[in-house]
Amino acid sequence: MGRKDRLVFRRVVPRAACKAARVLTVSERTRADLRELYDIPDEKIVVTPNGVDPAFTPGEGAHDYVLLVGAVQERKNPLAALAAAREAGLPLVVAGPAKDQALARQLELGGARVTGYVEQDELVRLYRGAACLVQPSRFEGFGLPVLEAMATGTPVVAVCEPALREVAGD
Secondary structure (H helix, E strand, O other): OOHHHHHHHHHHHHHHHHHOOOEEEOOHHHHHHHHHHHOOOHHHEEEOOOOOOOOOOOOOOOOOOEEEEOOEOHHHOHHHHHHHHHHHOOOEEEEEOEOOHHHHHHHHHOOOEEEEOOOHHHHHHHHHHOOEEEEOOOOOOOOHHHHHHHHHOOOEEEOOOHHHHHHHOO
């Protein structure tokens, strides 16, 4: 997380959340974080999970690569995704903005194709063509790529992270 984002989360978010009549959040995991980090009373927090766009449906694909969807940054643990793809003998495709340029270059040097941001129709095509989505994040508030992959019929390999378990179930 960048310096500016850390400042916002340390200063602005706690004040705004404490003053708000209600705080909407996307998961029980984030509700727990709000209680623990900002001492927000549980009755002020409303969990409203994300949904998936109807465009994310099953379809044909070659299933010849491992997919990672999300911003290229340390907390998403993309080097673990690259290692998993190598272990499976498949290339890694990373769809998401390169927030950490050095990490994106490291992925590319390791053989990954880093696409940057892609439009929704291309993202759907990427999910359908993937052998699986790998989600090795160290921290997530929800895990929308897991939901999108499941909607397209793409298998998901995810770490046992509370928000990801909440989205994916068993």
